[in-house]
Amino acid sequence: MEELYDEAEHWQLNTGEETIHAKRMKGKWRSYKWYANSFWLILFLGPYLRWGDRQAVLFDIPNRQFHIFGVTILPQDFWMLSLTLLFFAILLAVVTALAGRIWCGFFCFQTVWTDIYAWIEDKLEGAPQKRRKLDKAPWNVNKIRIKLTKHLLWLVIGFLTGISFVAWFVDAFQLWADLVSFTLGSTAIISIALFTVGTYVLAGFLREQTCFWLCPYARIQAVMIDNTTVVPTYDFHRGEPRGRVKKGVSEEERTTGDCVDCNQCIAVCPTGVDIRHGQQEGCIMCALCIDACDSVMKKLGRPTGLIRYESLDALNGKESRPLLKRPRVWVYSIIMTAALLGIGYGMSTLDALEIKVIHSRQPLFVLQSDGSIQNKYTLKILNKMTGDIPAKISISGIDGAILVDADLVTTARHGKVTPRTVFVRVPKKLLKQETTPIIFHVEGQLGEELLKAQRESIFIGPRY
Ligand code: SF4
Numbered sequence: 027m028e029e030l031y032d033e034a035e036h037w038q039l040n041t042g043e044e045t046i047h048a049k050r051m052k053g054k055w056r057s058y059k060w061y062a063n064s065f066w067l068i069l070f071l072g073p074y075l076r077w078g079d080r081q082a083v084l085f086d087i088p089n090r091q092f093h094i095f096g097v098t099i100l101p102q103d104f105w106m107l108s109l110t111l112l113f114f115a116i117l118l119a120v121v122t123a124l125a126g127r128i129w130c131g132f133f134c135f136q137t138v139w140t141d142i143y144a145w146i147e148d149k150l151e152g153a154p155q156k157r158r159k160l161d162k163a164p165w166n167v168n169k170i171r172i173k174l175t176k177h178l179l180w181l182v183i184g185f186l187t188g189i190s191f192v193a194w195f196v197d198a199f200q201l202w203a204d205l206v207s208f209t210l211g212s213t214a215i216i217s218i219a220l221f222t223v224g225t226y227v228l229a230g231f232l233r234e235q236t237c238f239w240l241c242p243y244a245r246i247q248a249v250m251i252d253n254t255t256v257v258p259t260y261d262f263h264r265g266e267p268r269g270r271v272k273k274g275v276s277e278e279e280r281t282t283g284d285c286v287d288c289n290q291c292i293a294v295c296p297t298g299v300d301i302r303h304g305q306q307e308g309c310i311m312c313a314l315c316i317d318a319c320d321s322v323m324k325k326l327g328r329p330t331g332l333i334r335y336e337s338l339d340a341l342n343g344k345e346s347r348p349l350l351k352r353p354r355v356w357v358y359s360i361i362m363t364a365a366l367l368g369i370g371y372g373m374s375t376l377d378a379l380e381i382k383v384i385h386s387r388q389p390l391f392v393l394q395s396d397g398s399i400q401n402k403y404t405l406k407i408l409n410k411m412t413g414d415i416p417a418k419i420s421i422s423g424i425d426g427a428i429l430v431d432a433d434l435v436t437t438a439r440h441g442k443v444t445p446r447t448v449f450v451r452v453p454k455k456l457l458k459q460e461t462t463p464i465i466f467h468v469e470g471q472l473g474e475e476l477l478k479a480q481r482e483s484i485f486i487g488p489r490y
């Protein structure tokens with residue numbers, strides 16, 4: 027224990043004036059954090075996944091269409107995107123209400139990138155005490171070499187983050203080809219530069235200050251967390267009165283609680299929080315203090331869990347209300363289910379080819395010299411595929427109806443709405459009423475795939 031107390035002498039609480047050099051320690055929660063960090067590999071590897079002849083997930087802003095595997099989403103379907111965002115916002119609220127800032131502690135890109143930057147720093151500069159010493163040391167060749175390597179690595183990660191972000195919006199392989207041939211467009215260059223600098227500054231320098239001062243989520247989480255939320259909590263019943271381990275005093279003789287005031291929980295905290303003061307805004311709930319305290323307890327032969335995931339109610343011996351008796355859980359569940367149903371409906375009704383029919387109002391109909399009645403329509407054919415489709419138009423629903431120039435094929439341009447004006451003629455004697463339902467069909471072949479769409483409209487004749 028002596029070496030831990032020595033270290034504690036040099037430990038300071040975070041006041042925002044100094045860089046926090048958190049100690050890195052192995053443990054169960056540290057491993058979980060690495061697993062969670064690896065979630066972000068999706069950002070780096072995702073753009074290289076192919077689907078047929080194109081990128082599997084491509085947010086093609088210039089052509090205003092999103093490709094997600096076999097599905098193409100055009101601006102007309104963006105309401106689904108709103109539902110998806112709503113679903114994840116509520117999911118975040120549910121997770122926060124139940125288990126605190128899991129997102130902050132384990133998944134948020136700010137904390138994940140900061141953690142990776144700090145890991146590089148730890149590998150190059152050593153443990154926190156060495157790092158602080160190096161910061162204060164005068165510049166010499168060794169310090170320049172270490173600092174230069176660290177900042178270069180940070181910049182490389184920032185640059186790769188920028189490239190990976192942009193690769194979701196353009197073809198990833200083409201992006202690299204343009205990059206190595208120095209033919210990148212200005213938008214891509216500016217985006218990559220902004221991401222490189224942003225990542226470097228936020229993860230390398232601002233670190234936990236971003237959570238304190240810039241992130242709005244840190245502010246609003248207070249209304250989502252209550253006494254029933256299970257979060258990393260210091261068991262003050264067991265820990266207090268805290269007191270240092272005294273030589274010659276056996277476990278049976280001691281009059282202090284289990285906390286030995288070693289400050290290890292603060293030493294590993296990436297935001298410099300002392301969790302023994304209760305829940306605080308600065309705590310991102312990464313649970314690393316649990317690992318630190320457990321390792322101390324194991325060394326002393328005391329039970330682990332002095333800091334553990336626990337709700338305040340449970341800590342105070344109150345019975346926690348069952349989940350289904352909490353109105354909040356019901357409200358969240360209803361909104362999430364509604365959002366999921368909406369997304370499911372949208373996905374199941376997404377067609378590769380869509381048709382809209384607008385009946386001309388002026389005039390409603392024209393009497394032809396051969397005695398037939400003619401109606402004019404504007405068809406809008408939406409092609410969500412990646413290639414142009416030769417679309418054939420036909421009608422049904424009225425016996426004897428003729429589509430003028432029916433053999434003409436319209437090229438439905440990919441990712442666009444193609445308008446086409448058509449005329450339908452029906453011999454007057456075949457019309458039995460003023461308005462008769464008529465169905466427009468559009469059919470086209472793209473490769474092996476036969477695509478079809480239809481839309482009902484009305485045919486208008488004179489009054490009877
Ligand atoms: S107090 Fe514990 S859980 Fe909170 S941020 Fe610090 S190490 Fe993570």
Ligand code: SF4
Nearest residue numbers: 285286288289291319
């Ligand atoms: S809570 Fe645990 S890690 Fe923190 S000071 Fe007390 S014994 Fe040390």
